[in-house]
Amino acid sequence: xxxxxxxxxxxxxxxxxxxxxxxxxxxxxxxxxxxxxxxxxxxxxxxxxxxxxxxxxxxxxxxxxxxxxxxxxxxxxxxxxxxxxxxxxxxxxxxxxxxxxxxxxxxxxxxxxxxxxxxxxxxxxxxxxxxxxxxxxxxxxxxxxxxxxxxxxxxxxxxxxxxxxxxxxxxxxxxxxxxxxxxxxxxxxxxxxxxxxxxxxxxxxxxxxx
Numbered sequence: 001x002x003x004x005x006x007x008x009x010x011x012x013x014x015x016x017x018x019x020x021x022x023x024x025x026x027x028x029x030x031x032x033x034x035x036x037x038x039x040x041x042x043x044x045x046x047x048x049x050x051x052x053x054x055x056x057x058x059x060x061x062x063x064x065x066x067x068x069x070x071x072x073x074x075x076x077x078x079x080x081x082x083x084x085x086x087x088x089x090x091x092x093x094x095x096x097x098x099x100x101x102x103x104x105x106x107x108x109x110x111x112x113x114x115x116x117x118x119x120x121x122x123x124x125x126x127x128x129x130x131x132x133x134x135x136x137x138x139x140x141x142x143x144x145x146x147x148x149x150x151x152x153x154x155x156x157x158x159x160x161x162x163x164x165x166x167x168x169x170x171x172x173x174x175x176x177x178x179x180x181x182x183x184x185x186x187x188x189x190x191x192x193x194x195x196x197x198x199x200x201x202x203x204x205x206x207x208x209x210x
Contacts, residue, residue, distance in 0.1 A: 037161040156205035
């Protein structure tokens with residue numbers, strides 16, 4: 001699988017491992033005074049599926065740009081904690097205009113995308129990310145009301161911060177039909193349905209959930 005021009009070695013999320021990894025991320029970030037929240041597929045899974053999305057292959061969290069420097073300044077600590085045992089390299093991604101757009105960590109063969117949200121004037125936040133289909137960087141700008149304050153949501157057995165006005169936010173990000181998984185392109189881990197029992201095992205939080 002290719003992502004952002006790079007060959008991805010990660011597989012679909014193993015739910016129990018993802019649960020433990022996300023808990024460790026949450027605890028470790030808190031120890032450095034870095035507030036984080038759920039984003040993208042991880043957020044969608046928490047709200048819509050009440051678990052990880054079956055076809056997702058990474059964990060998505062968001063942080064403010066002002067807090068990213070804490071990771072950069074303590075990068076060896078983060079790399080030591082979240083360096084995958086299979087040797088996947090933790091790294092950061094520089095977007096257009098030399099703007100730090102993402103920090104990538106790894107644990108238990110799970111890719112962790114730390115998306116960095118930058119303030120844009122007084123009314124919006126923006127995130128610069130790689131658009132896989134277009135093969136270029138894309139800027140997502142969002143009304144800052146979603147990231148100025150936060151709500152909480154349960155994912156597996158822990159409560160996490162999520163953008164305010166969460167359902168409205170998901171509609172902005174995924175469209176009005178975000179509540180309904182639909183059949184997408186082959187290999188689209190966000191939208192496929194009619195899954196086999198074996199495939200459904202990927203999103204569970206614990207072995208006992210099946």
